[in-house]
Amino acid sequence: MGIKKFILFENVKIVNGSKNSGVIDLQRESVYQLPISIEAFVRVCLGKSIKEIYKYYSGEIDIAKNYLKFLLKHELCCFVENAERFPKLSEYWNSPFEITNGILDIDEKLDVPSIIKAMSDIIIPYLSLRVYKIHEIDYIKELIFMLDEKIHVGYTIYLPYNKLINDDVVKLVLNSTKCYSLIFYNAPSTNRIESSIINKDISITSEKISSHLDCGKINDYINPNIKTFMESLQFNSCLNRKIAIDVNGDIKNCPSMPETFGNIRDTTLKEALEKRGFKKYWTINKDKIHVCKDCEFRYICTDCRAYIEAPEDILSKPLKCGYNPYTGEWSEWSTNPIKQKAIKYYEMEGLVAGRLVRLKNDVHLGKDHSLV
Numbered sequence: 001m002g003i004k005k006f007i008l009f010e011n012v013k014i015v016n017g018s019k020n021s022g023v024i025d026l027q028r029e030s031v032y033q034l035p036i037s038i039e040a041f042v043r044v045c046l047g048k049s050i051k052e053i054y055k056y057y058s059g060e061i062d063i064a065k066n067y068l069k070f071l072l073k074h075e076l077c078c079f080v081e082n083a084e085r086f087p088k089l090s091e092y093w094n095s096p097f098e099i100t101n102g103i104l105d106i107d108e109k110l111d112v113p114s115i116i117k118a119m120s121d122i123i124i125p126y127l128s129l130r131v132y133k134i135h136e137i138d139y140i141k142e143l144i145f146m147l148d149e150k151i152h153v154g155y156t157i158y159l160p161y162n163k164l165i166n167d168d169v170v171k172l173v174l175n176s177t178k179c180y181s182l183i184f185y186n187a188p189s190t191n192r193i194e195s196s197i198i199n200k201d202i203s204i205t206s207e208k209i210s211s212h213l214d215c216g217k218i219n220d221y222i223n224p225n226i227k228t229f230m231e232s233l234q235f236n237s238c239l240n241r242k243i244a245i246d247v248n249g250d251i252k253n254c255p256s257m258p259e260t261f262g263n264i265r266d267t268t269l270k271e272a273l274e275k276r277g278f279k280k281y282w283t284i285n286k287d288k289i290h291v292c293k294d295c296e297f298r299y300i301c302t303d304c305r306a307y308i309e310a311p312e313d314i315l316s317k318p319l320k321c322g323y324n325p326y327t328g329e330w331s332e333w334s335t336n337p338i339k340q341k342a343i344k345y346y347e348m349e350g351l352v353a354g355r356l357v358r359l360k361n362d363v364h365l366g367k368d369h370s371l372v
Contacts, residue, residue: 004079006045006053010089012076013229014039017296019328024224024300025076031224031300032074033328041067042077050079093230097152099273100241102127105212105255107247109135110264112142114249118264119150122273124243127155130255132211132247134160137168144172144179154180161187161204170202185209208358212246212255213351216304216320224300232285232299239281239305243269253281256306281305284314291317295325309338311345319346332359 008014011027021039023032041064045053050068057064071077080086102124104115129147131140140159147155159169161184170193173182181201186208193202208214228237235241239253246255249264251272261272272278284305286298290313295301303318310316319342322333333339334352343352 002081017325018294022296026226103244106131121270125153130158156181216307238302
């Protein structure tokens with residue numbers, strides 16, 4: 001029997017930040033925040049036996065034992081005789097789709113035939129339908145039938161809570177061929193509706209949403225999975241291959257972005273996609289963003305370019321992120337003095353005031369907002 005040598009599983013990635021490292025298990029979709037020295041420790045251990053590791057760290061044996069204990073406990077590494085049997089995981093990312101995801105915002109009634117016409121010449125695998133005002137059930141039904149026909153893989157619906165139509169909407173979603181997730185927001189409490197149908201996620205949340213201004217909250221979008229990680233190495237984790245239609249029917253990269261590339265009443269999505277400047281944000285990855293480039297979460301986190309700390313600098317940090325990679329601490333983003341000028345610029349004063357009231361109420365209820 002040969003000597004067993006240390007390997008880190010290929011689905012485990014270590015990303016150094018300024019203060020800490022993120023140890024990311026892309027298979028289990030989990031992330032561990034550890035001292036930045038973990039990366040150097042793993043690099044030293046690669047290809048060594050446990051005896052060789054302890055000899056190397058003879059002066060810091062307790063540190064070595066604790067790191068190995070952690071890595072082995074969480075099945076992030078192992079000792080093997082033949083490391084060549086564990087091939088490297090390719091970090092290449094691509095998609096067969098020119099557009100991989102989209103957003104359709106509904107406030108007042110957008111004309112459904114106009115939406116269908118605009119979407120007639122492009123494939124959208126995944127879409128988020130965000131409805132901001134309650135409409136009669138027939139209109140919601142028309143939207144669901146349209147999306148079942150036009151969306152290639154599946155879609156999610158965000159709908160304001162209304163007990164008068166909730167049951168009817170749930171029935172429509174359960175019968176839908178493409179809708180896999182339904183979220184009722186602005187509800188009095190949070191709950192999940194059990195479904196007997198596989199891959200149907202129906203939930204009720206007290207989260208307050210009123211418009212596209214509620215977009216871009218970083219804590220909601222930590223995604224330690226293979227797709228997000230590999231795509232983020234090269235591309236913008238929010239806007240890459242995205243297309244959107246806002247409440248006015250304007251075609252954009254995202255409903256929150258200022259640039260418009262036509263309107264669905266006279267422009268198809270394909271025509272908008274070919275317009276100059278539509279793809280300019282796609283390659284702005286986190287390694288180019290101020291502050292984010294020093295963060296251990298940068299490849300598993302979304303990157304909002306619509307709301308940023310310094311609106312005049314497209315490479316500025318996302319406004320709604322409360323994490324400081326230089327201290328390794330989270331704080332409430334909306335009260336940060338550095339962000340107040342941008343909050344005023346984006347006319348978010350009302351949103352922030354309501355947010356602070358909810359956070360204050362949640363403190364009395366014992367809710368944890370350490371990652372908000």
